[in-house]
Amino acid sequence: MKVGFIGLGQMGGAMARNLLKAGHEVSVWNRSADKAAPLTEAGARAASSPADAAQGEVVMTMLADDRAVEAVVWGEDGIAAAPALHVSHSTIGVALAERLAAESRAGGYVSAPVFGRPPAAEAGKLFVVAAGEDAAIDRAQPLFDAIGQRTFRVGERAPAANLVKLSGNFMIMAAVEAMAEAMTLAERGGVARAALLEILTETLFGAPVYRTYGELLVRDEFRPAGFPAPLGLKDMTLADAAATAYRVPMPLLGIVRDHLRGTIAAEGEDIDWSAMALALRRGAGM
Structure with missing residues (x-):
């Protein structure tokens, strides 16, 4: 063709x-x-x-x-x-x-x-x-x-496909947010991130998104960016625009956007969107 x-x-x-x-x-x-x-x-x-x-x-x-x-x-x-x-x-x-x-x-x-x-x-x-x-x-x-x-x-x-994509990217970020919070809590209490990830992905959370992004969080593998944080922030802004248009409350989306903003401000624009975990660690004094 x-x-x-x-x-x-x-x-x-x-x-x-x-x-x-x-x-x-x-x-x-x-x-x-x-x-x-x-x-x-x-x-x-x-x-x-x-x-x-x-x-x-x-x-x-x-x-x-x-x-x-x-x-x-x-x-x-x-x-x-x-x-x-x-x-x-x-x-x-x-x-x-x-x-x-x-x-x-x-x-x-x-x-x-x-x-x-x-x-x-x-x-x-x-x-x-x-x-x-x-x-x-x-x-x-x-x-x-x-x-x-x-x-x-x-x-x-045609817009249905874009709505699916924005919903999916929001769910990726929600999963990263949840893992980052759990890993920060566990690490603060003396449990290694890698141990927590192994247990959770081998029991309750075996989906690819948890395995792929969980490994990035464990290894702090945020550069080079597989998906730059500014593009992630752009996608969350587009998701928010859709939520506004359809009158859908998405409180978790607001948290994710704020953590992406903080990460970009602190780390620069060349970092992976999963680095939003760093904002949580800073908040915990780590």
Whole structure:
């Protein structure tokens, strides 16, 4: 399939590489052109603009935030008028997803955010959450198969996929908050974090999120950031906007946001979002 890929960060670069490995004809574009070099060396074509990358059957975007998506779609040489089906993997707000779906032209639009950290992207083991017209998702399915291990379809309303993604990221942060509080309590009382994690993941909390993030908390493995804390704060802000729009109280979300803010202020922007545990340890005098 002739496909464009826009946004070549840790996640996007790995996803584009897996499309190449699956035999697709890939054109790539990134605001910082140097990030395209490893992919062009692997066989991708360097597009001259977002619009140039969107001249094939599908164009996939994996960008940091709403503003970046808006620039690529409606900015100079954007993809809005291009013929390709736009598949957005970015974690964006519900309102922007609604606008993208409403203003999509001949190519169409699918929201398809993913769950998984960079190692999962590199291994082609992401989970794709897709929403849009069935025919459009069918067109993109071979590409989803190349980047992920399973695709979940959540209906024809594109924003539904983004709501799932924001809900999932909130639950990840809620799990990290709970583990960080429990580990801080246990450590303060003389129980090693590693011991607590082993007991809990081998009994009550064996899910991947507890194992993956629990290990990061035990080892203080917060740099290099698998998912930078400012992006986590952005996602929690988008979740809060959705909660406001739907009139849903989410008190735990407020705690998570505050701990992310404190962590970024104290540690800088190059730290993983799981480092919010440091805010709890500081509060406990540790």
